[in-house]
Amino acid sequence: MSKKELGRYEVIKRLIRKEISGPKAAGLLHLSVRQVKRLKVRVKKYGAKGLVHESRGKLGHNRLGEEEREKIVKLLHQHYHDFGPTFASEKLTEDHHLKHDPKTIRRIMIGEDLWQPQKKTNGSMHRQWRERKSAYGEMVQFDGSYEHWFEDRNGSGEVCLLAAIDDASGRIVSAAFAGHEGVLPVFDFWQGYLSQHGRPAAIYLDKFSTYHQNQVQAFENGSTLTQFQRAMEELQIEVIPANSPQAKGRVERLFGTLQDRLIKELRLAGISTILSANQFLKEIFIPKFNAKFAVIPRLTVNLHQPLSGKQRKDLPGILSKQTDRTVQNDFTLGFKSQWYQLTRQQPVMVCKKDKVVVEEHIDGSLNVRLRGKYLNYQVLPQRPAREIKPMWVLTTSAKKEKLFPRKPAPNHPWRQYQLAINKTKVGHFNFPERVTF
Secondary structure, eight states, rough: OOHHHHHHHHHHHHTTTSSSSSHHHHHHTOOOHHHHHOOOOOOOOHGGGGGTTTTTTTTTTTTOOHHHHHHHHHHHHHHTTTHHHHHHHHHHHHHHOOOOHHHHHHHHHHHHOOOOOOOOOOOOSSOOOOOOOOTTTSSSSEEEEEEOOTTTTGGGEEEEEEEEEETTTEEEEEEEEEEEEHHHHHHHHHHHHHHHOBBBBBEOOOTTTSSSOOOOHHHHSSTTTOOOHHHHHTOOOOEESSSGGGGGHHHHHHHHHHHHHHHHHHHHOOOOOOHHHHHHHHIIIIIHHHHHOOOOOOOOOOOOOOOOOOHHHHHOOOOTTEEEEEEEEEEEEEEETTEEESSSSSSOOTTTHHEEEEHEEESOOOEEEEEEEOOEEOOOOOOOOOOOOOEEEEOOSSSSSEEEEEEOOOTTTGGGEEEEEEEEHHHHHHHEEEEEE
């Protein structure tokens, strides 16, 4: 018997002994007078056991059959041993036509030691809730996540997943795997995003060095921008840096969900390469994810702005790694230990000491731009190496490297002189005297 039933038993006994009336007992037990009368009859007939529900200890009529339960247990151990109950329930419905409530699957997984209930912890820091943006495209949260997405199949190791999620609807607008979260992979991601969806009003991201200047000199000079900030400024897209991971919690929670679901989906599909994974994301996973988790924004308008004709034409140049260089007197310029010769025929007049912009494009090509025009150039051969070794030679020791001068020869003029100490003292100083031998 439960504590509640024991308490009822004490009240019913007082009612039987006529210490209290029926309405008083009903008020103490928060029951109707008719229900109290029924309980009184059962206690007189069966004693305390009369208060216990008759269905207690009996198997339910809608219980899961043993045969079907064994089938579910076998599938869970074979395919979904590391899945969560909700995700496992979805996959059993989709792939095996075994539709059951996630709570039922959860009880089975707990009984089979495949799932451990997690205890909730209350955070000590107070954070204020921020309302979603009202329209699709008003703000996009963007970030990258390094993870063993392919579970080291074919020696893949850690791979970076770049993802952008709309703040208003919670839709994955775009996602793609890349080797790292550097400037060129991020530009490649946004070139595909902007070509397909247009320009969002704002991008909310963290202060990773690709997106935000973190050096002290950058804070002193407010005009110092990263390559990403410079490109978004040219495209008139506002960049909002977050001061904490919790501030951009929507994209952080997205990666938490993807690290649980996407890894297992890639495993079930047998995908272990970036190319096939990006195709799987675009064609299968993202549409299914958005259909399940996306919400309807308050406004139905789409605030993505389409690219103009000039922006679309200049997009490869805008989303490139740009470096300033100076034209030398012989109309050459150096970049990354390589020299380039500007040809005679050019689309714009080039003068000595002109400041040009060297663009490293996503496709690996190199372009030199001056006043909005791309210059013609030729790659010069490497300069010949020096035949004479420098005076200072680099020697390596077992512990660390040191720089030593070359030892003079025995007949070197320096060895024809030496310093002698004059024994004549003037005041507190000794004057050296050079003596020739």
